[in-house]
Amino acid sequence: MRKKRRIKIKHLALIICGAFILLSFPASGELPSVASENQGLYFENISIPELQKIFKENNSNYYIPRDNWQVPAIFLKTFPQDFYQIKDENLHNELFIQILSPLALKLNNEILAERAALEKIETSYKKNKKINQQESIWLEEKAKKYDVFTRLKNNSRTDFLIYKLKEKIDIIPPSILIAIAGIETDWGKSRFVKEGNALYKEILWNDKSGMLPLDEDKKANYSIKKFPSLYDAMKSFALKLNSNVNYANMRTLRADMRRRRKIIDGRSLASSFVLYSPQKNFIGLLDYTVTFYELINIDSSKLVYQLPLSKPAKQEIVIKN
Numbered sequence: 001m002r003k004k005r006r007i008k009i010k011h012l013a014l015i016i017c018g019a020f021i022l023l024s025f026p027a028s029g030e031l032p033s034v035a036s037e038n039q040g041l042y043f044e045n046i047s048i049p050e051l052q053k054i055f056k057e058n059n060s061n062y063y064i065p066r067d068n069w070q071v072p073a074i075f076l077k078t079f080p081q082d083f084y085q086i087k088d089e090n091l092h093n094e095l096f097i098q099i100l101s102p103l104a105l106k107l108n109n110e111i112l113a114e115r116a117a118l119e120k121i122e123t124s125y126k127k128n129k130k131i132n133q134q135e136s137i138w139l140e141e142k143a144k145k146y147d148v149f150t151r152l153k154n155n156s157r158t159d160f161l162i163y164k165l166k167e168k169i170d171i172i173p174p175s176i177l178i179a180i181a182g183i184e185t186d187w188g189k190s191r192f193v194k195e196g197n198a199l200y201k202e203i204l205w206n207d208k209s210g211m212l213p214l215d216e217d218k219k220a221n222y223s224i225k226k227f228p229s230l231y232d233a234m235k236s237f238a239l240k241l242n243s244n245v246n247y248a249n250m251r252t253l254r255a256d257m258r259r260r261r262k263i264i265d266g267r268s269l270a271s272s273f274v275l276y277s278p279q280k281n282f283i284g285l286l287d288y289t290v291t292f293y294e295l296i297n298i299d300s301s302k303l304v305y306q307l308p309l310s311k312p313a314k315q316e317i318v319i320k321n
Helices: 002-017 048-057 081-085 089-128 133-145 154-168 174-185 191-196 230-243 245-259 266-272 282-292
Strands: 033-036 040-043 070-072 074-076 203-205 222-224 302-304
Touching (some): 048 074, 070 089, 089 154, 089 174, 089 230, 089 302, 174 282
Antiparallel strands (some): 033 040
């Protein structure tokens, strides 16, 4: 009897301590989600009808925000299995946009938080003419992350790192992230998305650990990188745009827009992607996609966590030790 009581107490402690790592295994008819009141809704397995119901309950009936400029914090790990069975092309593309929109906004919020931390260091540095050890470590970590290199020392190094990082740590308009993903994957129909969440077909040269192209020579010296989630793929691509030398033109244009206090949107940045793809008229296609689907509406929208954000009526909780 005492042993059973000890087991129950242990399980209760695990539930309390593990409140933020809940996994749901839905019974028939229940929505398969992991929900947190202040962190939105997260779904790993959900059908299109269930997802549409969640969107409707959160006043997100249309694929882009029109009136309230709000996007509910509803995050999907992968595209639903029945997403690939949708025959209506318009519905398919609109759901593609609706699924990726909150992910793109969440990513930009994280980038802006990183930029705010940099600006705080900059403000302190300008005032005190020096940085502390913690700030120095932070700058060096970000320099490595964003591929900023210099042999300068002391204050000259600090000046350079802050200057270059301010140019690199900045938003990528959601319209750009969504439009390029649509173009790269035929709106999510690519097998690379189905098998590895590869929204942007990031290439691993001389590395066969990813997905091998079926239509290429078996001796091809590259593969397509796999990702555990759509968000991870988007985050990796955004870092590439913010660090790789090939996208310096985009970053220069974006920095100029910020200095002039202009809105950084997809249509304004589309022209800077001239080196992104060997595809003919890629810039025209990118601009057309952003314009046709009115994606700059998402650029101007906010991710909202305080909507109804429906939870499953019943939820079976399992704690992983």
